[in-house]
């Protein structure tokens with residue numbers, strides 16, 4: 195099964211087959227947009243003219259509350275993310291693993307929520323992906339890492355192919371034998387890896403694209419060839435490419451038309467099934483990438499199901 199689906203993951207996940215994926219990797223967006231849009235107001239009965247009218251001709255004053263928007267964002271994020279993770283767990287095999295990729299702002303809140311959902315015993319590792327890129331503030335330690343929380347559905351039975359690990363150079367090769375230095379050592383829970391280099395072939399132009407190297411290491415160690423990997427915040431499709439390169443299958447979900455277009459181009463050599471959107475020819479995709487506004491219009495039509503070559507949205511349900 196190699197599939198790219200356009201749609202809200204909350205709607206698509208319940209349509210996927212039970213216990214069909216060995217690995218779930220997600221890299222959710224922190225700002226869902228809802229937190230930014232939400233303005234909390236205090237509405238009180240007014241003695242004067244009031245800003246807002248109400249029942250029985252009463253008038254009310256409206257005051258914007260001084261609230262901690264950061265805290266609101268975190269609460270909204272959990273409310274957005276956790277039901278989706280819960281829904282996705284239905285698709286995970288009994289020996290499957292879940293990886294949630296987060297940054298320093300949200301990792302602690304999500305760790306506590308995942309411990310509650312899966313049990314502390316299922317927590318296996320916090321992998322720190324360390325990189326070195328971008329500005330360096332002078333008033334605090336520059337934040338240059340993300341965290342990947344690993345939970346095993348069953349902490350006594352999961353896929354961990356030690357021999358499939360890539361090797362990395364010793365920090366002090368002079369302290370080990372020549373053979374050992376040549377072979378390199380296995381990684382720890384701190385992974386040094388560059389971000390996607392600006393001019394690399396890997397770069398798709400999708401703003402939050404993660405490096406293939408990080409996903410390839412995960413997929414090689416935590417799945418076997420032929421397994422299915424699920425990413426329901428798939429973005430540019432890094433998970434799909436890493437999976438397919440190593441003989442694994444993938445289900446990628448994203449509700450952003452730009453994301454599915456980029457994924458369908460990127461993964462075309464692996465022949466994915468496209469669900470909820472049309473096949474976009476390379477030439478059209480090139481034009482669309484140069485003119486995102488026009489592409490948006492086309493995809494709005496796709497969403498409305500008004501083009502003859504559009505697979506109806508109901509087709510998402512075929513996967514049941």
Ligand SMILES: C[S@@+](CC[C@H](N)C(=O)[O-])C[C@H]1O[C@@H](n2cnc3c(N)ncnc32)[C@H](O)[C@@H]1O
Pocket residue numbers: 201202203204221222223400402403404405426427428429430431432433447448449450453
């Ligand atoms: C941080 S990006 C993922 C980037 C990806 N790891 C990569 O390497 O390209 C998060 C993605 O989640 C998608 N997304 C956000 N809310 C969604 C939802 N409710 N359903 C499906 N996708 C969603 C966004 O469109 C975005 O592409």
